[in-house]
Amino acid sequence: MERVYFSSRTGLNPNAAGFPLPEVIEAFVRVFNRLQEDGYFDQAFGDYHDMNSVGEVRDIGFEVFKSLRKKQLWPISENWTRYKEDDLFDMIEFLFQYVSKEDRRTLPRARWEVAEVTFDRAAGQRHYRKCINEVLDLYVERFELDQNGYVVKKTEAGFEPIFSASLPTEDAVLKERVNAAVLQFRRHRATRHERRQAVIELAGVLESLRPAMKDLVASKDERDLFNIANNFGLRHQNALQREDYDPLWLNWIFYNYLATIHLVLRKQENLQRQG
Incomplete structure (x- = not known):
């Protein structure tokens, strides 16, 4: 210390x-x-x-x-x-x-x-x-x-392990998408728009994992994650969506999405080992 x-x-x-x-x-x-x-x-x-x-x-x-x-x-x-x-x-x-x-x-x-x-x-x-x-x-x-x-940008205290942990998947495209989103979100002088785009990319990765999430994540949690992306204008645009997010909110949802991706992939890995 x-x-x-x-x-x-x-x-x-x-x-x-x-x-x-x-x-x-x-x-x-x-x-x-x-x-x-x-x-x-x-x-x-x-x-x-x-x-x-x-x-x-x-x-x-x-x-x-x-x-x-x-x-x-x-x-x-x-x-x-x-x-x-x-x-x-x-x-x-x-x-x-x-x-x-x-x-x-x-x-x-x-x-x-x-x-x-x-x-x-x-x-x-x-x-x-x-x-x-x-x-x-x-x-x-x-x-x-x-x-x-x-x-x-230095990560918030307590979140360091999630950035240093490797993704447990052989899917090279998925790895590249996640790593690119992380780099864009943390990049020196990244604008709010660029950080928002990084969150959108992680939401897209989660969308690709959605079939697996149905068996690995509680259905309410799954719905909440995608409702956040939709209702705050992170993905599909419509008149009911909101865009009044601030940097702290973007940080929170980014960490949640990234942690969920790691969770789903690790649960998949454990199931494959057991099977």
């Missing part, structure tokens, strides 16, 4: 709720420099301690320009003071693709020793995500780097 110090406990710390963007960007630069020194970008960008070393990405600046469609982001050391919020998040996501953990072993070879270097991308990404989320935790706004390398 994270330790809370005196001024934060007593409400005297003016930064207890978080820091403004410039301080967060500076913290990101410090973390990036440390990761670079520790070899986490050697595979992609070349050995940090060898100026002549070339990694998998031969022209990093051009790769940043081509991928992010922006100039004056790389090198970070020369450009970070001009970063805006979207620049910071773009660079965080870009670097996630190229980070890897170095494993250097010394092997005996006759009269000398040879250093064998291997890289583990998954391990590097896990460490990078941990470090970056420690930085984002400092921000007064609520964001995090998810397991797929996207900066998204």
Whole structure:
């Protein structure tokens, strides 16, 4: 459990709720420099301690320009003071693709020793995500780097497991629809319309699961879920529908739909195992 110090406990710390963007960007630069020194970008960008070393990405600046469609982001050391919020998040996501953990072993070879270097991308990404989320935790706004390398809105406390849990289905299309809806709902600067569209997508997934729901979910609960989607203008438009929802309501129904999808799929999985 994270330790809370005196001024934060007593409400005297003016930064207890978080820091403004410039301080967060500076913290990101410090973390990036440390990761670079520790070899986490050697595979992609070349050995940090060898100026002549070339990694998998031969022209990093051009790769940043081509991928992010922006100039004056790389090198970070020369450009970070001009970063805006979207620049910071773009660079965080870009670097996630190229980070890897170095494993250097010394092997005996006759009269000398040879250093064998291997890289583990998954391990590097896990460490990078941990470090970056420690930085984002400092921000007064609520964001995090998810397991797929996207900066998204931080989920409400208590709902974290549902976003990290994998869907128990072999249906690739269903997985893609749910994952796309989750990403759209949590995306940085997602509008209310975009978040509403994500809820509509989950309602559509539930519709496809409706035959299975009849045996797995109480009929009243099933009716309530679809009545919400219909009566609040989330799906089929008609004159009796309402659209006076607010962000808190959208959060609530999104979590309900997502949890129900997981519930139905897991019940299906359990029945298949028993049968």
